[in-house]
Amino acid sequence: MINVDDLLDYxxxxxxxxxxxxxxxxxxxxxxxxxxxxxxxxxxxxWSEKDRKMSFVHDGCLECGTCYAVCDSHAFARWRYxxxxxxxxxxxx
Amino acid sequence: MKRSFEAxxxxxxxxxxxxxxxxxxxxxxxxxxxxxAHPGEKNMFGGVLHRMPALERVFPDFWDRAPLQRHLxxxxxxxxxxxxxxxxxxxxESFDRAPYNGYTxxxxxxxxxxxxxxxxxxxxxxxxxxxEGVVREGGKVAGITVLRGAGELRAPVVIAADGVLSFTAASxxxxxxxxxxxxxxxxxxxLLELPKEVIDDRFxxxxxxxxxxxxxxxxxxxxxxxxxxxxxxxxxxGMVLHLDSLRRSGRxxxxxxxxxxxxxxxxKLVRGARLLEYSAHLIPEGGYRMMPELCGDGILVAGDAxxxxxxxxxxLEGINLAAQSGACAAEAVLEARQAGDWSARRLAGYRRRxxxxxxxxDLRTFHRAGELLEIDRLYGDYPELICDFMDRMYRIDGAPKxxxxxxxxxxxxxKVGTANLVRDGWTTWSTI
Ligand SMILES: Cc1cc2nc3c(=O)[nH]c(=O)nc-3n(C[C@H](O)[C@H](O)[C@H](O)COP(=O)(O)OP(=O)(O)OC[C@H]3O[C@@H](n4cnc5c(N)ncnc54)[C@H](O)[C@@H]3O)c2cc1C
Ligand code: SF4
Ligand code: SF4
Numbered sequence: 101m102i103n104v105d106d107l108l109d110y111x112x113x114x115x116x117x118x119x120x121x122x123x124x125x126x127x128x129x130x131x132x133x134x135x136x137x138x139x140x141x142x143x144x145x146x147w148s149e150k151d152r153k154m155s156f157v158h159d160g161c162l163e164c165g166t167c168y169a170v171c172d173s174h175a176f177a178r179w180r181y182x183x184x185x186x187x188x189x190x191x192x193x
Numbered sequence: 194m195k196r197s198f199e200a201x202x203x204x205x206x207x208x209x210x211x212x213x214x215x216x217x218x219x220x221x222x223x224x225x226x227x228x229x230a231h232p233g234e235k236n237m238f239g240g241v242l243h244r245m246p247a248l249e250r251v252f253p254d255f256w257d258r259a260p261l262q263r264h265l266x267x268x269x270x271x272x273x274x275x276x277x278x279x280x281x282x283x284x285x286e287s288f289d290r291a292p293y294n295g296y297t298x299x300x301x302x303x304x305x306x307x308x309x310x311x312x313x314x315x316x317x318x319x320x321x322x323x324x325e326g327v328v329r330e331g332g333k334v335a336g337i338t339v340l341r342g343a344g345e346l347r348a349p350v351v352i353a354a355d356g357v358l359s360f361t362a363a364s365x366x367x368x369x370x371x372x373x374x375x376x377x378x379x380x381x382x383x384l385l386e387l388p389k390e391v392i393d394d395r396f397x398x399x400x401x402x403x404x405x406x407x408x409x410x411x412x413x414x415x416x417x418x419x420x421x422x423x424x425x426x427x428x429x430x431g432m433v434l435h436l437d438s439l440r441r442s443g444r445x446x447x448x449x450x451x452x453x454x455x456x457x458x459x460x461k462l463v464r465g466a467r468l469l470e471y472s473a474h475l476i477p478e479g480g481y482r483m484m485p486e487l488c489g490d491g492i493l494v495a496g497d498a499x500x501x502x503x504x505x506x507x508x509l510e511g512i513n514l515a516a517q518s519g520a521c522a523a524e525a526v527l528e529a530r531q532a533g534d535w536s537a538r539r540l541a542g543y544r545r546r547x548x549x550x551x552x553x554x555d556l557r558t559f560h561r562a563g564e565l566l567e568i569d570r571l572y573g574d575y576p577e578l579i580c581d582f583m584d585r586m587y588r589i590d591g592a593p594k595x596x597x598x599x600x601x602x603x604x605x606x607x608k609v610g611t612a613n614l615v616r617d618g619w620t621t622w623s624t625i
Contacts, residue, residue: 101454102383102447102471111471114230135440141381141447141473163235164473165358166379169372170440180360183340184321185230192299192384192427193237193472 104143107160116186119158120178121167127175128154135170162188197347198224198317200526201337202354203324203361205232207512208496209354210307211247211519212526217314218251219527224346225308225316226337228323233304236356237382237472240422240429241265241405242298243513247520248307249292260306262297262424263403264288267396271408271458274573277580278408278458289402297403297424326364327351327492333535334365334491349535351492352522354515357477359485359498367494368485374436376479378417378504381446382431383454385466389426395462396423406462410576411453415442416569419453420509421462430454430463433476433504438569446473476511478504481560487547488525488540495522501552503559514552521546568617570609578608 128134129152136145142160145167147153168179181187200216202209205227213225229235242261249255256264267284288294312318328336328345336347353361357377362368396404408419416435421428432450439446454463476497477483483500487493495501496515503510525543529535547553565571582601595603605614 101451102381102468104447104471107471110468133440138443138445139379139436139440141379141445143445143447162473164379165475166436166473168358169374169377169436169475172371180325180340181228181323184228184323187235188472189230189234190237190301190472191470192301193382193429193470 104141104160107142111160111162112189112191113159114186114189115159116182118183120180120182120187121156121158121161121176122178123154123156123175124177125154127173131173131175136167139166139170141166195317196345197336198222199348199530200224200350200352201226201346201348202352203337204353204355204496204498205229205308205311205318205320206236206304206354206356206496206515207307208498208515208519209352210304210311211516212352212354212495212523213316214251214307214311214314215520215523216526217311217316219523220315221527221530223316224319224348225311226319226322226324226339226346227308228321230321231301231305232308232318232320233301236300236304237380237474238300238511239380239382239420239431239433239509240297240424241295241508242303243295243508243510244292245513245516247513247517256291256293256296260298260302262299263398263401264293265295265297265405266402267398267404269404269406271406271411272576272579273408273410273456273458274577274580276457277584279579279583295405297422297429299424324355324361327361332490334489337361349491350526350529350540352495352519352526353492353498354495354519354522355498357475357497359494362485362492362494362498365489365492367489367492368498373479373483374440376477376483377436378433378476378478379436379439379446379473380431380433380476381450381473382429382471383450383468384424384470384472385428385430385463386469387426387428387463387466391465392423392426392428398423401425408453408459410572411456411459412572413444413449413452414569414573415439415444415449416566416572418572419459421459427469428463428466430459433509435478435566436475476504476509477502481556487544488537490537491535493522493525493540493543495519501556503556510555514555517550517552518547521550521552565620568620570613570617574609578605581608
């Protein structure tokens with residue numbers, strides 16, 4: 101069974117302090133679907149209804165591009181791959 | 194660091210490495226630029242490397258050199274519903290000897306090996322370099338910029354082989370700036386460790402024989418399917434989910450994946466396995482319709498970056514198209530180099546070369562297969578219908594039997610309705 105909360109236990113990352121994906125929160129507050137929260141395979145996006153706020157953590161990002169493709173509101177102030185040598189590091193797969 | 198080359202290839206996946214290898218062997222001073230700490234570090238796929246004519250030409254002893262897991266002798270297609278399944282199994286002796294028809298591989302090993310071969314042939318391999326975009330000079334592409342550190346690299350021609358999102362092709366204005374989730378698939382995969390003997394037993398294999406298993410009807414109604422491939426002492430288990438169907442379903446990829454692994458027919462194959470790695474990647478599923486401009490002044494696009502992939506035929510194929518297109522791009526560059534002309538018009542020889550190979554021919558053949566796969570009934574009603582039918586055929590319970598054809602038609606009409614049946618039958622007929 102896959103538990104994405106334990107992702108860092110079995111997939112390796114060299115986390116960059118500087119995030120490679122940066123959101124503009126205003127877009128997310130106004131977004132009608134928040135597809136990123138369900139489609140991201142690493143659950144990097146979490147929406148809090150109470151605070152009406154999106155939290156995004158780039159640490160466990162698998163660099164798959166799904167959020168980039170499903171977001172139709174241009175919510176990204178930045179979306180690029182991590183700089184060389186950082187990010188996910190597959191050993192086998 | 195040296196700052197100018199005769200050619201630059203962005204991305205050391207199978208498309209880029211094959212292009213760089215071909216150029217280096219022809220004596221071109223080429224740089225192969227990769228963002229990973231080593232080639233393959235960022236790459237995942239399902240697990241089947243199909244036969245690679247482009248590489249077999251370069252390495253006649255390909256299967257002895259490349260880091261391969263098992264060669265495939267058995268292909269199983271399963272239609273399933275919770276608790277029931279119909280397997281179509283094909284096994285052939287001829288897949289059990291060279292030239293093998295396909296292998297399972299690990300991308301971090303395979304891509305590293307292939308890019309290493311390009312470097313041994315004389316290409317300059319630059320890792321840990323994330324390319325930001327192209328540099329232009331007088332309207333022509335004249336190089337690339339690398340994020341932080343390395344700065345600018347120059348060459349009269351660039352091959353964008355940086356995968357499905359290809360920011361290089363985007364920055365050169367060759368692909369549309371936005372993606373259509375209807376043209377993408379999301380793949381998630383788990384690498385599961387199991388002893389070799391257990392795998393041999395469960396899949397009926399000996400020596401380095403391997404099996405591939407694909408599952409339709411296993412994705413809880415979301416368009417897509419599951420797969421299981423045997424590596425030497427691990428299994429590659431995963432799912433490919435149509436991104437538009439997935440987002441509309443409101444389901445998460447890992448929940449669907451866990452539900453797939455929990456189905457009894459799959460659970461008994463993966464029982465006791467230890468999770469080694471979890472990965473995810475997008476697949477360009479749009480085929481012909483998704484293809485960007487293939488060349489511009491001083492630039493060519495190859496592999497997934499050009500949407501040369503099909504998830505819609507009987508096999509999921511991408512690596513073989515990537516390698517072949519990389520080789521074609523390199524040949525077009527060699528031709529342009531001889532003429533000393535890097536214009537789009539001269540580089541258009543690339544498309545002609547692709548037209549002459551399986552890359553564009555297959556893409557065209559499967560051009561309309563998408564419509565078939567857009568029938569949502571394929572992922573729920575039809576697998577159920579098939580299993581219902583098999584059940585009625587095999588179950589002995591004292592009830593009198595009907596002719597199979599009559600029974601089948603009556604069941605199909607009841608399950609999906611005559612109109613849908615005719616419509617789907619027509620779509621199938623006209624697309625395959
Ligand atoms: C789940 C899944 C299952 C699949 N199963 C199969 C299968 O069984 N068989 C098969 O043949 N195909 C399969 N495919 C398809 C196959 O993986 C691709 O078609 C193939 O990898 C494409 O090769 P490529 O070289 O074009 O791109 P990629 O393999 O994506 O390589 C691109 C390279 O460019 C690098 N890169 C990207 N951006 C930059 C940048 N800005 N700067 C520097 N470097 C960069 C990347 O790190 C990477 O090394 C599958 C794909 C997925 C996602
Ligand atoms: S889909 Fe885009 S705009 Fe909507 S919540 Fe996600 S990132 Fe924000
Ligand atoms: S790139 Fe993929 S893994 Fe990373 S945040 Fe986006 S959807 Fe999640």
